[in-house]
Amino acid sequence: MLRYPEFEAPFAPLEEAVLPWTEAAKVQLLVKREDRSHPFISGNKWRKLKYPMRTAWEQGKSHLITFGGAYSNHLLATAAAGAKYGFRTTGIVRGEEVNNPILHWCKLFGMELKFISRTAYQDKETLHAELEMRFPEALLIPEGGNSAEGMLGVAELVNELPVATDHLFTAVGTGATLHGLIAGRNNTSHHFHLHGIWVLKGMSALDSSFAADARGPVTLHHDFHFGGYAKTSPELWTFIQSFATQTGILLDQVYEGKMMYAVKTLLEAGVFPEGSSLVAIHNGGLAGLVSKS
Numbered sequence: 001m002l003r004y005p006e007f008e009a010p011f012a013p014l015e016e017a018v019l020p021w022t023e024a025a026k027v028q029l030l031v032k033r034e035d036r037s038h039p040f041i042s043g044n045k046w047r048k049l050k051y052p053m054r055t056a057w058e059q060g061k062s063h064l065i066t067f068g069g070a071y072s073n074h075l076l077a078t079a080a081a082g083a084k085y086g087f088r089t090t091g092i093v094r095g096e097e098v099n100n101p102i103l104h105w106c107k108l109f110g111m112e113l114k115f116i117s118r119t120a121y122q123d124k125e126t127l128h129a130e131l132e133m134r135f136p137e138a139l140l141i142p143e144g145g146n147s148a149e150g151m152l153g154v155a156e157l158v159n160e161l162p163v164a165t166d167h168l169f170t171a172v173g174t175g176a177t178l179h180g181l182i183a184g185r186n187n188t189s190h191h192f193h194l195h196g197i198w199v200l201k202g203m204s205a206l207d208s209s210f211a212a213d214a215r216g217p218v219t220l221h222h223d224f225h226f227g228g229y230a231k232t233s234p235e236l237w238t239f240i241q242s243f244a245t246q247t248g249i250l251l252d253q254v255y256e257g258k259m260m261y262a263v264k265t266l267l268e269a270g271v272f273p274e275g276s277s278l279v280a281i282h283n284g285g286l287a288g289l290v291s292k293s
Protein backbone atom coordinates (compact mmCIF):
# COMPACT_ATOMS: atom_id res chain seq x y z
CA MET A 1 0.00 0.00 0.00
CA LEU A 2 1.35 3.40 -1.01
CA ARG A 3 1.62 5.86 1.83
CA TYR A 4 2.25 9.61 1.56
CA PRO A 5 6.03 10.19 1.86
CA GLU A 6 5.80 12.12 5.09
CA PHE A 7 9.46 13.06 5.58
CA GLU A 8 8.80 14.91 8.82
CA ALA A 9 11.58 17.21 10.01
CA PRO A 10 14.49 14.82 10.51
CA PHE A 11 16.24 14.26 13.83
CA ALA A 12 19.63 15.73 12.93
CA PRO A 13 20.94 17.58 15.99
CA LEU A 14 24.01 19.79 16.22
CA GLU A 15 26.63 18.23 18.46
CA GLU A 16 29.79 19.96 19.60
CA ALA A 17 33.03 18.09 18.94
CA VAL A 18 35.80 19.11 21.33
CA LEU A 19 39.19 17.83 20.22
CA PRO A 20 42.79 18.80 20.93
CA TRP A 21 42.91 20.52 17.53
CA THR A 22 39.70 22.52 18.03
CA GLU A 23 40.93 23.67 21.45
CA ALA A 24 44.36 24.58 20.10
CA ALA A 25 42.74 26.68 17.36
CA LYS A 26 40.20 28.15 19.85
CA VAL A 27 37.27 27.57 17.52
CA GLN A 28 33.92 25.88 18.06
CA LEU A 29 33.21 22.85 15.87
CA LEU A 30 29.62 21.64 15.62
CA VAL A 31 28.73 18.46 13.77
CA LYS A 32 25.32 18.51 12.08
CA ARG A 33 24.31 14.92 12.70
CA GLU A 34 22.39 14.25 9.50
CA ASP A 35 23.61 10.68 9.90
CA ARG A 36 21.13 10.26 12.75
CA SER A 37 17.98 10.97 10.74
CA HIS A 38 17.48 7.27 9.91
CA PRO A 39 19.78 4.21 9.94
CA PHE A 40 19.48 3.75 6.15
CA ILE A 41 17.68 6.81 4.74
CA SER A 42 20.35 9.03 6.18
CA GLY A 43 22.21 12.27 5.60
CA ASN A 44 21.84 14.06 2.31
CA LYS A 45 20.17 10.98 0.82
CA TRP A 46 17.17 11.60 3.10
CA ARG A 47 17.13 15.27 2.07
CA LYS A 48 17.42 14.40 -1.63
CA LEU A 49 14.61 11.82 -1.61
CA LYS A 50 11.95 13.93 0.08
CA TYR A 51 10.66 15.87 -2.93
CA PRO A 52 11.20 13.24 -5.67
CA MET A 53 9.16 10.79 -3.58
CA ARG A 54 6.40 13.32 -3.05
CA THR A 55 6.38 13.92 -6.81
CA ALA A 56 6.05 10.19 -7.38
CA TRP A 57 3.09 10.12 -5.00
CA GLU A 58 1.44 13.14 -6.64
CA GLN A 59 1.88 11.66 -10.11
CA GLY A 60 0.43 8.35 -8.95
CA LYS A 61 3.68 6.49 -9.58
CA SER A 62 3.98 3.32 -7.52
CA HIS A 63 7.52 2.34 -8.49
CA LEU A 64 10.88 4.06 -8.01
CA ILE A 65 13.81 3.22 -10.27
CA THR A 66 17.22 4.58 -9.48
CA PHE A 67 20.88 4.12 -10.34
CA GLY A 68 24.21 3.65 -8.60
CA GLY A 69 27.46 1.81 -8.10
CA ALA A 70 27.63 -1.32 -5.96
CA TYR A 71 28.47 0.75 -2.85
CA SER A 72 25.85 3.44 -3.36
CA ASN A 73 24.37 4.92 -0.19
CA HIS A 74 21.65 6.36 -2.41
CA LEU A 75 20.51 2.92 -3.62
CA LEU A 76 20.15 1.80 -0.02
CA ALA A 77 18.33 4.96 1.03
CA THR A 78 15.89 4.54 -1.88
CA ALA A 79 15.30 0.88 -1.01
CA ALA A 80 14.54 1.72 2.63
CA ALA A 81 12.39 4.75 1.79
CA GLY A 82 10.49 2.81 -0.87
CA ALA A 83 9.73 0.08 1.64
CA LYS A 84 8.68 2.60 4.29
CA TYR A 85 6.20 4.36 2.00
CA GLY A 86 5.02 1.36 0.00
CA PHE A 87 6.74 1.93 -3.36
CA ARG A 88 8.18 -0.89 -5.43
CA THR A 89 11.91 -0.19 -5.97
CA THR A 90 14.39 -1.19 -8.63
CA GLY A 91 18.11 -0.44 -8.46
CA ILE A 92 20.12 -0.34 -11.67
CA VAL A 93 23.64 -1.23 -10.54
CA ARG A 94 26.72 -0.34 -12.56
CA GLY A 95 29.04 -3.27 -13.39
CA GLU A 96 29.07 -7.04 -13.01
CA GLU A 97 26.93 -8.78 -10.42
CA VAL A 98 28.44 -8.65 -6.93
CA ASN A 99 27.25 -8.84 -3.36
CA ASN A 100 28.16 -6.72 -0.35
CA PRO A 101 26.36 -5.54 2.79
CA ILE A 102 24.81 -2.49 1.05
CA LEU A 103 23.30 -4.59 -1.75
CA HIS A 104 22.26 -7.23 0.76
CA TRP A 105 20.35 -4.58 2.74
CA CYS A 106 18.83 -3.22 -0.50
CA LYS A 107 17.45 -6.70 -1.18
CA LEU A 108 16.15 -7.08 2.38
CA PHE A 109 14.15 -3.88 1.80
CA GLY A 110 12.69 -5.53 -1.30
CA MET A 111 14.68 -3.67 -3.94
CA GLU A 112 15.05 -5.54 -7.19
CA LEU A 113 18.64 -5.21 -8.46
CA LYS A 114 19.61 -5.21 -12.12
CA PHE A 115 23.31 -5.25 -12.92
CA ILE A 116 24.26 -3.69 -16.23
CA SER A 117 27.56 -3.13 -18.03
CA ARG A 118 29.42 0.12 -17.50
CA THR A 119 28.92 0.99 -21.18
CA ALA A 120 25.15 0.53 -21.02
CA TYR A 121 25.07 2.45 -17.72
CA GLN A 122 26.96 5.39 -19.23
CA ASP A 123 24.47 5.75 -22.10
CA LYS A 124 21.92 7.38 -19.83
CA GLU A 125 19.61 8.60 -22.60
CA THR A 126 19.03 5.13 -24.08
CA LEU A 127 18.79 3.55 -20.66
CA HIS A 128 16.24 6.06 -19.37
CA ALA A 129 14.14 5.82 -22.54
CA GLU A 130 14.05 2.03 -22.29
CA LEU A 131 13.08 2.07 -18.63
CA GLU A 132 10.38 4.69 -19.15
CA MET A 133 8.86 2.63 -21.94
CA ARG A 134 9.00 -0.61 -20.01
CA PHE A 135 7.85 0.78 -16.65
CA PRO A 136 5.35 3.59 -17.27
CA GLU A 137 4.27 3.38 -13.61
CA ALA A 138 7.79 4.24 -12.44
CA LEU A 139 9.50 7.48 -11.50
CA LEU A 140 13.20 7.57 -12.44
CA ILE A 141 15.45 9.17 -9.83
CA PRO A 142 18.95 10.10 -11.07
CA GLU A 143 22.10 8.56 -9.62
CA GLY A 144 22.91 9.88 -6.15
CA GLY A 145 19.53 11.66 -6.01
CA ASN A 146 21.22 14.40 -8.03
CA SER A 147 18.31 16.49 -9.30
CA ALA A 148 16.77 19.94 -8.90
CA GLU A 149 14.18 18.44 -6.54
CA GLY A 150 16.94 16.75 -4.59
CA MET A 151 18.68 20.07 -4.09
CA LEU A 152 15.43 21.64 -2.89
CA GLY A 153 15.40 19.18 0.00
CA VAL A 154 19.04 19.88 0.85
CA ALA A 155 18.41 23.64 0.83
CA GLU A 156 16.04 23.23 3.79
CA LEU A 157 18.94 22.15 5.98
CA VAL A 158 20.23 25.73 6.04
CA ASN A 159 17.23 26.77 8.17
CA GLU A 160 18.42 24.40 10.90
CA LEU A 161 21.85 26.04 11.32
CA PRO A 162 22.81 28.48 14.06
CA VAL A 163 22.69 32.12 12.90
CA ALA A 164 26.22 32.57 14.19
CA THR A 165 27.74 29.98 11.80
CA ASP A 166 30.90 31.37 10.16
CA HIS A 167 31.95 28.36 8.07
CA LEU A 168 29.99 25.36 6.80
CA PHE A 169 31.65 22.20 5.47
CA THR A 170 30.34 19.41 3.29
CA ALA A 171 31.87 16.53 1.36
CA VAL A 172 31.35 16.79 -2.42
CA GLY A 173 30.60 13.77 -4.62
CA THR A 174 28.14 14.65 -7.37
CA GLY A 175 27.95 18.18 -5.96
CA ALA A 176 24.16 18.12 -5.52
CA THR A 177 24.45 18.69 -1.79
CA LEU A 178 26.74 21.70 -2.19
CA HIS A 179 24.46 23.17 -4.87
CA GLY A 180 21.52 22.68 -2.51
CA LEU A 181 23.33 24.40 0.35
CA ILE A 182 24.25 27.30 -1.93
CA ALA A 183 20.59 27.64 -2.93
CA GLY A 184 19.55 27.44 0.72
CA ARG A 185 22.02 30.14 1.71
CA ASN A 186 20.88 32.38 -1.18
CA ASN A 187 17.34 32.21 0.22
CA THR A 188 18.22 33.20 3.78
CA SER A 189 20.09 35.94 5.58
CA HIS A 190 22.92 33.50 6.45
CA HIS A 191 26.39 34.80 5.59
CA PHE A 192 28.54 31.77 6.36
CA HIS A 193 31.42 30.75 4.11
CA LEU A 194 30.75 27.43 2.36
CA HIS A 195 33.48 24.82 1.95
CA GLY A 196 33.14 21.83 -0.34
CA ILE A 197 35.63 19.02 0.08
CA TRP A 198 36.00 17.02 -3.13
CA VAL A 199 36.30 13.27 -2.50
CA LEU A 200 37.10 12.67 -6.18
CA LYS A 201 40.32 13.56 -7.93
CA GLY A 202 40.66 16.11 -10.74
CA MET A 203 37.29 17.83 -10.46
CA SER A 204 38.45 21.46 -10.81
CA ALA A 205 36.50 21.97 -14.04
CA LEU A 206 33.26 21.86 -12.03
CA ASP A 207 34.28 24.50 -9.49
CA SER A 208 33.01 27.42 -11.54
CA SER A 209 29.48 25.98 -11.62
CA PHE A 210 29.28 26.40 -7.84
CA ALA A 211 30.69 29.92 -7.89
CA ALA A 212 28.17 30.87 -10.58
CA ASP A 213 25.23 29.89 -8.36
CA ALA A 214 26.55 31.42 -5.16
CA ARG A 215 25.81 34.86 -3.76
CA GLY A 216 28.35 34.42 -0.98
CA PRO A 217 31.80 32.89 -0.52
CA VAL A 218 32.31 29.27 -1.50
CA THR A 219 35.66 27.45 -1.57
CA LEU A 220 36.26 24.07 -3.19
CA HIS A 221 39.08 22.01 -1.67
CA HIS A 222 41.01 19.58 -3.85
CA ASP A 223 43.72 18.37 -1.47
CA PHE A 224 41.74 15.83 0.52
CA HIS A 225 40.62 13.11 -1.92
CA PHE A 226 43.41 10.74 -0.82
CA GLY A 227 44.09 9.63 -4.39
CA GLY A 228 40.51 9.48 -5.66
CA TYR A 229 37.01 8.20 -5.00
CA ALA A 230 36.93 5.55 -2.25
CA LYS A 231 40.75 5.56 -2.06
CA THR A 232 42.13 5.51 1.47
CA SER A 233 45.45 5.56 3.29
CA PRO A 234 46.67 4.40 6.70
CA GLU A 235 46.76 8.09 7.70
CA LEU A 236 43.04 8.49 6.89
CA TRP A 237 42.14 5.39 8.89
CA THR A 238 44.23 6.60 11.83
CA PHE A 239 42.38 9.91 11.72
CA ILE A 240 38.95 8.21 11.55
CA GLN A 241 39.91 6.06 14.51
CA SER A 242 41.16 8.92 16.63
CA PHE A 243 38.11 11.08 15.78
CA ALA A 244 35.78 8.24 16.78
CA THR A 245 37.77 7.56 19.94
CA GLN A 246 37.70 11.20 20.99
CA THR A 247 34.10 12.10 20.08
CA GLY A 248 32.08 8.88 19.79
CA ILE A 249 31.23 9.89 16.21
CA LEU A 250 32.02 7.44 13.41
CA LEU A 251 32.97 8.79 9.99
CA ASP A 252 33.06 6.74 6.79
CA GLN A 253 36.20 6.57 4.69
CA VAL A 254 34.60 7.56 1.35
CA TYR A 255 33.12 10.94 2.32
CA GLU A 256 32.95 12.13 5.89
CA GLY A 257 36.41 10.97 7.02
CA LYS A 258 37.96 13.01 4.20
CA MET A 259 35.74 16.01 4.90
CA MET A 260 36.64 16.06 8.60
CA TYR A 261 40.34 15.49 7.85
CA ALA A 262 40.14 18.66 5.75
CA VAL A 263 38.56 20.58 8.65
CA LYS A 264 41.37 19.47 10.95
CA THR A 265 44.09 20.32 8.43
CA LEU A 266 42.66 23.80 7.80
CA LEU A 267 42.30 24.43 11.55
CA GLU A 268 45.88 23.42 12.14
CA ALA A 269 47.01 25.71 9.34
CA GLY A 270 45.40 28.59 11.22
CA VAL A 271 42.97 29.43 8.41
CA PHE A 272 40.14 30.38 10.80
CA PRO A 273 40.46 33.15 13.39
CA GLU A 274 40.01 32.39 17.09
CA GLY A 275 36.37 32.35 18.13
CA SER A 276 35.12 31.17 14.73
CA SER A 277 32.06 28.96 14.68
CA LEU A 278 32.33 26.00 12.31
CA VAL A 279 29.64 23.51 11.33
CA ALA A 280 30.59 20.25 9.58
CA ILE A 281 27.73 18.31 8.00
CA HIS A 282 27.85 14.58 8.70
CA ASN A 283 25.96 13.13 5.76
CA GLY A 284 25.89 9.56 6.98
CA GLY A 285 27.40 6.87 4.81
CA LEU A 286 28.13 4.45 7.61
CA ALA A 287 26.94 1.53 5.47
CA GLY A 288 30.03 2.15 3.35
CA LEU A 289 32.17 1.88 6.46
CA VAL A 290 30.73 -1.53 7.26
CA SER A 291 31.16 -2.66 3.67
CA LYS A 292 34.74 -1.80 3.04
CA SER A 293 36.89 -1.80 6.16
Ligand SMILES: *Cc1c(COP(=O)(O)O)cnc(C)c1O
Binding pocket: 043, 044, 045, 073, 074, 144, 171, 172, 173, 174, 175, 176, 177, 178, 252, 255, 256, 283, 284, 285, 286
Ligand atom coordinates in the same frame (compact mmCIF):
# COMPACT_ATOMS: atom_id res chain seq x y z
C1 LIG B 1 26.28 10.77 -1.32
C2 LIG B 1 27.11 11.23 -0.20
C3 LIG B 1 27.88 12.42 -0.25
C4 LIG B 1 28.01 13.23 -1.51
O1 LIG B 1 26.91 14.00 -1.80
P1 LIG B 1 26.73 14.70 -3.21
O2 LIG B 1 25.43 15.38 -3.13
O3 LIG B 1 26.73 13.59 -4.24
O4 LIG B 1 27.86 15.61 -3.45
C5 LIG B 1 28.56 12.82 0.89
N1 LIG B 1 28.54 12.08 2.01
C6 LIG B 1 27.85 10.92 2.08
C7 LIG B 1 27.90 10.13 3.33
C8 LIG B 1 27.11 10.46 1.00
O5 LIG B 1 26.44 9.30 1.10
